[in-house]
Amino acid sequence: MWPVHDWLPGLCAWLKETPWPQVETMSPAIALAFLPLVVTLLVRYRHYFRLLVRTVLLRSLRDCLSGLRIEERAFSYVLTHALPGDSSHILTTLDHWSSHCEYLSHMGPIKGQILMRLVEEKAPACVLELGTYCGYSTLLIARALPPGGRLLTVERDPHTAAVAEKIIRLAGFDEQTVELIVGSSEEVIPRLRTQHQLSRADLVLLAHRPRCYLRDLQLLEGHALLPAGATVLADHVLFPGAPRFLQYTKSCGRYRCRVHHTGLPDFPAIKDGIAQLTYAGPG
Numbered sequence: 001m002w003p004v005h006d007w008l009p010g011l012c013a014w015l016k017e018t019p020w021p022q023v024e025t026m027s028p029a030i031a032l033a034f035l036p037l038v039v040t041l042l043v044r045y046r047h048y049f050r051l052l053v054r055t056v057l058l059r060s061l062r063d064c065l066s067g068l069r070i071e072e073r074a075f076s077y078v079l080t081h082a083l084p085g086d087s088s089h090i091l092t093t094l095d096h097w098s099s100h101c102e103y104l105s106h107m108g109p110i111k112g113q114i115l116m117r118l119v120e121e122k123a124p125a126c127v128l129e130l131g132t133y134c135g136y137s138t139l140l141i142a143r144a145l146p147p148g149g150r151l152l153t154v155e156r157d158p159h160t161a162a163v164a165e166k167i168i169r170l171a172g173f174d175e176q177t178v179e180l181i182v183g184s185s186e187e188v189i190p191r192l193r194t195q196h197q198l199s200r201a202d203l204v205l206l207a208h209r210p211r212c213y214l215r216d217l218q219l220l221e222g223h224a225l226l227p228a229g230a231t232v233l234a235d236h237v238l239f240p241g242a243p244r245f246l247q248y249t250k251s252c253g254r255y256r257c258r259v260h261h262t263g264l265p266d267f268p269a270i271k272d273g274i275a276q277l278t279y280a281g282p283g
């Protein structure tokens with residue numbers, strides 16, 4: 001799940017560009033004159049308001065009413081509707097729940113296709129994912145791994161990780177194939193070699209917090225965990241956006257970069273992108 005403070009600034013950026021009048025000094029007649037502007041903004045940014053309502057207001061209301069977190073509600077739905085051992089069915093069940101019941105901040109099927117296609121094409125022996133959430137993208141990667149391939153996935157929030165663990169095991173992946181590490185990326189990355197026997201990550205998915213992507217990419221470089229030719233995928237590089245990360249990867253001369261343009265799941269009008277980088281080595 002994206003913390004509100006990650007994406008709300010992006011939403012507000014457009015509104016900030018508008019020169020708002022000094023309300024306290026305004027007469028009602030002038031205030032009324034601004035009504036068309038307010039209506040125009042509401043219409044123009046309706047998709048962002050709808051997203052705000054679904055991801056913050058309705059979610060908080062349901063959390064209060066049910067006493068459960070959204071991840072736990074998603075898991076209950078999966079348990080009662082999906083076929084155990086069938087990762088494809090679990091993925092479509094999560095998509096269905098997100099579209100028809102409650103909006104889940106997962107990767108969704110369109111970006112999911114890009115991710116799966118790349119994993120199949122690159123056939124990585126070791127994959128590292130930062131930001132497991134409910135395990136949606138984890139299942140996509142695990143399904144596409146070559147025989148003997150290994151996936152390490154890192155989730156900071158222990159409650160979310162507990163749900164992801166159950167979904168991953170329900171789909172039939174054992175701990176040899178998919179290892180879930182509970183902890184924050186900046187603490188886990190330096191311990192990957194010694195505590196988790198990961199000497200290189202052939203493919204990395206950054207899906208945790210766009211504002212941490214640059215720091216964590218540099219940590220991976222610094223700990224020599226990226227072999228030359230490694231693929232790094234970074235989700236949400238356009239919304240909420242990771243401008244410093246994109247600028248670094250384009251200007252440092254060690255990455256080939258391409259952005260796949262997509263929309264958010266169920267909000268195609270909100271433009272987003274997934275960056276695909278190829279690491280050339282320390283140079």
Ligand SMILES: C[S@@+](CC[C@H](N)C(=O)[O-])C[C@H]1O[C@@H](n2cnc3c(N)ncnc32)[C@H](O)[C@@H]1O
Nearest residue numbers: 001106107131133136137155156184185207208
């Ligand atoms: C947008 S969700 C990931 C969605 C997931 N990849 C999917 O498609 O289902 C982001 C997740 O990253 C986790 N997270 C945020 N910062 C993190 C960090 N520094 N290290 C590890 N996990 C983090 C959040 O708790 C959240 O569960």
